[in-house]
Amino acid sequence: MVNRGHFRVPLSARFLLRKPSSNAITLYIIFIFAFSVFIFLFYARNIVEDEQKPLISVESQSEKVPDEQLSDAPFSHGLHTCVKPTSKYKASQGSNRYITVRSNGGLNQMRTGISDMVAVAHIMNATLVIPQLDKRSFWQDSSVFSDIFDEFHFIESLKGDGYYEEMTSLWNDYQVIHVPKSDSRLANNDLPLDIQRLRCRALYHALRFSPPIENLGKKLVERLRSRGRRYIALHLRFEKDMLAFTGCTYSLTDAESEELRIMRVNTNHWKVKVIDSTEQRRGGFCPLTPKEVGLFLRALGYPPSTLIYIAAGDIYGGSTRLSELTSHFPNLVFKESLASQEELKEFTNHASQTAALDYIISVESDVFVPSYSGNMARAVEGHRRFLGHRKTINPDRKGLVEIFDKLETGELEEGSSVSYMVQQMHKNRQGAPRKRKGSLPGIKGRARFRTEESFYENPYPECICSSRRQT
Structure with missing residues (x-):
């Protein structure tokens, strides 16, 4: 027979139902407060350190660069590289018109100027004579073309782009245009692709230095x-x-x-x-x-x-x-x-x-x-x-x-x-x-x-x- 008026409370439940003492509550509060202070100090330190760091660590930049x-x-x-002529390129047919040029400036000013004049001669369907080099610049260099560049290689490399001869061949025909300065003769942009590639062939292939x-x-x-x-x-x-x-x-x-x-x-x-x-x-x-x-x-x-x-x-x-x-x-x-x-x-x-x-x-x-x-x-x-x-x-x-x-x-x-x-x-x-x-x-x-x-x-x-x- 079951007694419905009374029931037993388990021991664990009885323990939980006890009213905590004032001392226990005090100890509990002190523990929570101390733990909160510890957590605050821990994160506050990290926040300060993060604020002192740059977005990209400067210290990492001081390491040895590989x-x-x-x-x-x-x-x-x-x-x-791509310097070959396109299918639209017309090889030089040769002519009895000549262009002579005195290349001015130092080595690199002369090199780029000569490359430009190769392109100018092709545009005008004229024969470019082996350029004269500047002997009056700051450097007072008496070198001739063949002293600095491989003249034979220059002529052979550009056979299809124009004829290149010595001055002695001109005395029978005076249809000559003389250019006193070779630099800054062509624009940088908006020139036909084949003219631009010709400039590269002249500079990087034909103008090889002397042996x-x-x-x-x-x-x-x-x-x-x-x-x-x-x-x-x-x-x-x-x-x-x-x-x-x-x-x-x-x-x-x-x-x-x-x-x-x-x-x-x-x-x-x-x-x-x-x-x-x-x-x-x-x-x-x-x-x-x-x-x-x-x-x-x-x-x-x-x-x-x-x-x-x-x-x-x-x-x-x-x-x-x-x-x-x-x-x-x-x-x-x-x-x-x-x-x-x-x-x-x-x-x-x-x-x-x-x-x-x-x-x-x-x-x-x-x-x-x-x-x-x-x-x-x-x-x-x-x-x-x-x-x-x-x-x-x-x-x-x-x-x-x-x-x-x-x-x-x-x-x-x-x-x-x-x-x-x-x-x-x-x-x-x-x-x-x-x-x-x-x-x-x-x-x-x-x-x-x-x-x-x-x-x-x-x-x-x-x-x-x-x-x-x-x-």
Whole structure:
């Protein structure tokens, strides 16, 4: 029989139903409060630490940059050279009309000018005579065409594009057009595809250097490779003529600045005589100094052991000014230390021929860094793009000057934060494939041509194609 009036409460239930004492409640509250304080302090510490960290950790930037990242070429996306004529191209038929030309300027100005004149001769269906070289420029080089270039190869390479002869064949017929200067004869853009490709064939195939230059250039590259697996070619354009031309006197003594001013005033074909050096530098129009180049390379992550070939003439200020670079990068090499005096003897007093050696070594380098965007820098960059977009780091001089000035005034300190700034500034300035830039918007008339990127600085897309296109 079941007793419905009474029931047993289990022991556990009886325990739960007991009214807790005041002491137990106090202990429970103290425990909860202490645990809450611990949790708050733990998360508060993490929040403070997170606020002190940048969005991208600066500490991670101070780690050693991998060698591959410092030297490997950008991804080329399957692009390759394409200079063969299209099916619409009409080979030269020859004529009794002749074009003679005096190529002006230094080596690279002459090379691009000659390539342009090859195209001009084809357009005019005229015979281009072997060009005369400039002997009156700053370098006073007495070299003739065959001293610098392989003349026979030049003629044979362009047989289908025009006839190339010596001056002696002209005396029987005087139907001649003479061009006193070869530079800036063709536009960068909007020319027929076959004319653009002809310019590339002339520059990259036909204008091969003479055998003595080619042979020594290859030897010097091999010697550099034997010293270190990889090397940087630095075109350090801190030379007297360039500093005088640009009016850049930053870091120079008063006597040096005056010497350059007098040189600029006395050079007739330099139109601008009075230049504000400070404004030039702020605008990014000055070559980087040896000291600034050292800061730049360190910020990019290159170690002091980096092998650097200096592709340049005499540095203004000599070894004293160059020491600002060698103190951080002692492994510098010049052609005078790489080649013997006997090997360089035949090139002595021929600036264009020694410049050709620098050109070969620069094109073949793992990394090319120009301190200024002159003719040499643009020509080498374009050639390296043509050969597969080899790594070329083009300094943002205007942006770098702002950083350098802050370092000088103490607003910034050299280290991981500066390295991060410089690396971010140059991540898209390392020679990766891109189409040539046109003129700036809003500029009309002839002025727009001056804002275009040079065809020889970037021959893409006319002379560089994707794997899907026919060559």
